[in-house]
Amino acid sequence: MSEVQRKKYSDKEKNHIFDQEFMPHIDSMYNFAYRLTFDEDDAKDLVQDTYLKAYRFINSFEQGTNAKAWLFRILKNSFINDYRKKSKQPAKVDYQEVETYYNSDDVDYSGTTDLRVDAVKDMLGDEISNALNSLAVDFRTVIILCDLEGFTYEEMAKILDIPIGTVRSRLHRARNLLKEKLRSYAQNMGYNTDEEE
Amino acid sequence: MDKNLSSAGERKVNCAEQQKCFQLLESILDGENIPESDKILKEKLEKCDPCYRYFHLEMAIKELLKTKCCQQITPQDLFENIRKKVQEVK
Numbered sequence: 001m002s003e004v005q006r007k008k009y010s011d012k013e014k015n016h017i018f019d020q021e022f023m024p025h026i027d028s029m030y031n032f033a034y035r036l037t038f039d040e041d042d043a044k045d046l047v048q049d050t051y052l053k054a055y056r057f058i059n060s061f062e063q064g065t066n067a068k069a070w071l072f073r074i075l076k077n078s079f080i081n082d083y084r085k086k087s088k089q090p091a092k093v094d095y096q097e098v099e100t101y102y103n104s105d106d107v108d109y110s111g112t113t114d115l116r117v118d119a120v121k122d123m124l125g126d127e128i129s130n131a132l133n134s135l136a137v138d139f140r141t142v143i144i145l146c147d148l149e150g151f152t153y154e155e156m157a158k159i160l161d162i163p164i165g166t167v168r169s170r171l172h173r174a175r176n177l178l179k180e181k182l183r184s185y186a187q188n189m190g191y192n193t194d195e196e197e
Numbered sequence: 198m199d200k201n202l203s204s205a206g207e208r209k210v211n212c213a214e215q216q217k218c219f220q221l222l223e224s225i226l227d228g229e230n231i232p233e234s235d236k237i238l239k240e241k242l243e244k245c246d247p248c249y250r251y252f253h254l255e256m257a258i259k260e261l262l263k264t265k266c267c268q269q270i271t272p273q274d275l276f277e278n279i280r281k282k283v284q285e286v287k
């Protein structure tokens with residue numbers, strides 16, 4: 001942890017913070033961990049490690065600030081440092097995707113996808129989950145943080161250690177990729193994506 | 198204001214500032230603090246077809262993610278294991 005130590009908590013205070021502010025986020029943490037690792041045991045280890053680190057570095061947590069964002073940041077860092085390499089299912093990275101998007105500063109705002117709202121509304125849980133899971137980890141992460149967990153751009157910038165501008169562009173790219181996946185599902189469902197209503 | 202457009206209920210087919218508009222719409226959907234967002238939103242959606250389509254599609258996808266994305270069930274022993282480990286390091 002690089003944060004400055006603000007104050008020392010007593011044992012009683014530590015336990016209180018841990019129980020009242022950290023533990024309630026365990027479900028969100030596990031979901032995030034699972035969507036990063038795609039493995040139940042790895043996800044459990046990752047969450048457990050995160051909580052142990054959170055306890056050990058609890059003095060660098062400022063009470064009253066966003067505990068969930070603080071925990072997510074530790075989890076994300078643990079994933080990058082400890083798990084990304086040994087992950088059993090090395091995130092299905094589509095290198096073509098990553099390269100195309102990372103090597104250009106231009107974000108595509110042409111937005112003329114022919115995916116239709118009706119088609120999206122008819123999608124099944126499995127389809128949206130699979131589409132999300134098929135994205136490269138950095139893109140998947142911003143969608144999880146924003147759309148599933150409801151973090152603000154500013155919180156995401158802190159969790160991911162990137163500028164807000166990068167949060168925005170990465171999110172937009174992630175959504176474009178997700179739309180492409182959903183578009184192919186829609187085609188399989190028999191929606192005629194090419195025709196205007 | 199342009200009465201013809203709004204009263205006829207017709208929207209512009211092309212958006213003059215698509216990138217700026219889409220970024221703004223995305224931020225509004227994501228709940229970012231945008232000054233006068235209601236007013237901006239109303240105006241864009243009433244007057245501009247690309248903005249209208251973009252907004253509704255993004256909203257549908259966001260809703261889909263939020264409501265249908267399969268949630269993993271947290272293993273029952275995880276909570277207890279964490280408590281135990283933390284007791285050990287205390």
Ligand SMILES: [Zn+2]
Binds near residue numbers: 248
């Ligand atoms: Zn527009």
